[in-house]
Amino acid sequence: MRLQDLSSFPSLRSVPLRLRIKRFLPRSLFGRTLLIVVAPTFIMLAVATYVFFDRHWYTVTQRMTHALSGDIAFIVDLLQKSSNPQSTAEVLDMAVQKMDLTVRFAPGQSLPSAPALRGPIAIMLKHELNRSLSNPYVLDMRYAPETIGIYVGVPEGVYMILSPERRIYTPTTQVFILWMTGSSILLTSVALLFMRNQIRPVRRLAEAADSIGKGREVPWFKIEGASEVRQAGAALLVMRERLKRQITQRTAMLAGVSHDLRTPLTRMKLQIALMGASDGLEELSGDIAEMEEMLNAYLAFARGEEGESAVSFDLKGLLEESVTAARRQNGEIVLNVPSELPMIARRNALKRAIGNLLGNALRYGNRAEVSVLQDENGVSVIIDDDGPGIPPDRREDMFRPFTRLEESRNTATGGVGLGLTIARDIARFHGGDVILEDSSLGGLRARIWIPV
Ligand SMILES: Nc1ncnc2c1ncn2[C@@H]1O[C@H](COP(=O)(O)OP(=O)(O)O)[C@@H](O)[C@H]1O
Ligand SMILES: [Mg+2]
Structure with missing residues (x-):
């Protein structure tokens, strides 16, 4: 059994709600720590941004649009009241100097058609203009780059008032969000870096x-x-x-x-x-x-x-040696191993275990077939024979030392009864096992499994 399989234990399955929540949570320690560190940071960021937008940004923008529309209404009123060109010129000059507003007059013209307005700032400005201006007007938020145009209709023509965007936009919003996001990402990355170092020893321990x-x-x-x-x-x-x-x-x-x-x-x-x-x-x-x-x-x-200590070797080579040795004694063996199979184990011990199983197959049967099955969990060497087999209820007994199916202890009918015991001992030392099953050849199938 591998470590990951532990979570599929039945005892955990009896808590469906917890499990359902669990399915969405990260499984690794790194993922969980990430969640613990990152989630609060981003929730805080979201809350702070929301509060900032809702309070600060809204209030500031409202005051700025209020001031701009007040200035525009003031200038339009002044211009309409001034009777001579001299005072008109003074008003226009004052508007540029003191209010940053450029005003032009187009006599005899009528208001252009209104472009579509989008965004909360345009809506707020329109709201404020409605309150302070009594004349009809058209608002163009994209008159020129960074310039807003406001056309105000008077009986004699149209006033065109140009205001720089900065009179109503507050750049602190973007700066604030940039700083918040930037610093959160930076700090989280640093935290992740340190966290990785903390988690590596745990992984190595596993x-x-x-x-x-x-x-x-x-x-x-x-x-x-x-x-x-x-x-x-x-x-x-x-x-x-x-x-x-x-x-x-x-x-x-x-x-x-x-x-x-x-x-x-x-x-x-x-x-x-x-x-x-x-x-x-x-x-x-x-x-x-x-x-x-x-x-x-x-x-x-x-x-x-x-x-003996574990070494890395090719399982195919080992099987070929074992089969050659067994053939020399007696019997017919077919070996089906497609390719080289590198593995790490106690080579001599494993050879002994396989030799014992092969010996059994040839002693109790006439023909044996050796094959290898590999999956992500490990390698199985499967030894089939055409002998009489072992009844399923006696199979576990045969692993006990000095136990034989045939009780006579006659050396003509078997060995001393240690072969399977030793084979299982060796497999279990490697974290694997020996399992006895029915064979497609009619006899016994011995499967020796070694995890990788
Ligand atoms: N391939 C096989 N087919 C039939 N019986 C078997 C096979 N392998 C083992 N057995 C039975 O299991 C017993 C125990 O096997 P083992 O531990 O190898 O002892 P031994 O071969 O020395 O008798 C054998 O005596 C035999 O009765
Ligand atoms: Mg034996």
Whole structure:
């Protein structure tokens, strides 16, 4: 089982609402931290912008449009009241000097047609002009670049008043939004950069735990990161050491016992030989021979366990070697491996496990077929045979040490009963397993699965 699969555990499925919300939340620590850091920032930004628009921008724009329309109404009134050209010229001059407004008069003309108005500022200006001007007018927000044109109709013609845009636009709005967005993006990016560095040790810790679970060495793993991550890393390494020590001790102890048992067995054999032939002794010496064989098989396995470490190799090559070795003994084997398959494992141990399964296939059947299945979880080596197979309810039993389907312990009908035990032990050491199934060839299918 891979780490990601844990979230699909049934216990979580019984909380549908929580799960439904969960589906929309990011799964990785990075994503979640991102959400925690970024979401408040952007909510704050949105609220601040809204408040700013609603209050500050609206108020300021209203006051500015109010002032502009007041000035325009004032000038139009003054111009209409002035009787001689002299005072008219004075008013026009004053408008340019003091109010930044250029006024021209087109006698005898009528108002042009009104262009379409868009945007909140135009609407606010129109609203203010309606209030302060009693004459008809036409507003052109795009008279020229950065210039607004206002045509005011009087009985004698049309006044055209030009005002710079800046009299009603407040540039602080754009500046404010730019600063807010810019600084938020900058600060968030810096936060993300630092966050990445915090999350890397966690990811490496997960990778190390995964590798250790598959029986690999992790020389690249060093304890780093925040104190909690360091603590977890240190605990992982201590745990690995303890497990290693425990396994070594068990294997060594069993090997010691097996080894020491051989001496009394040899003595017994000698004794029986000295006693000469008599009833029952034959059986006894058979039993002793069998016990010796069992001990030897275990010792051979325990010796093989010592000190091998995982290496990277090509599985196809290993399978070819195993098949060649098995063919030399007896039987017919078909090997279906399409291409090279690089993998990391204890090569000798894996070869032993596959050898055991192949040996079984040829011992209990006549024909064997070896194939490989690869997916994103790992590699399966599948060994089919055409033998009698094992009834489904007995399959698990066969993995127990010294257990055989045929109970007689007759060496003609099988081995000592350690083959499957050892194969599963090796597979499980790599985080995988050996599974027995029905074969399409009619016999047993043994599947050895190693995660990648
Ligand atoms: N391919 C197979 N077909 C039929 N029976 C099998 C097969 N492989 C294993 N078995 C049964 O499972 C038992 C245990 O297998 P194993 O652990 O390899 O021990 P051994 O082969 O030494 O007897 C065998 O004795 C045999 O009865
Ligand atoms: Mg066997």
